[in-house]
Amino acid sequence: MAANVGMIDRLARVVVGIALIAFALGYIAPGTSWAWVGWIGVVPILTAVFGYCPAYSIVGCSTK
Secondary structure, eight states: OOOOOOHHHHHHHHHHHHHHHHHHHTSSSTTOTTGGGGGGGHHHHHHHHHTOOHHHHHHTOOOO
16 A cells, blocks of 8 residues: 655645534534534544545546
8 A cells, every 4th residue: 555645735634624524513513413424524634644635546547
């Protein structure tokens, strides 16, 4: 598993992941029934932490 996610991409993934989790916890648009969708934010955070994106491997691209 070689790293294929660059630093700018990692930063963007962390920001998007935190925003999605904030949505899930009700900090953004409280009271919606779609809050569960925000838990998808865990995925971009994990890909940023590990520096590896399986989708990039499938497509054959890299931002590193």
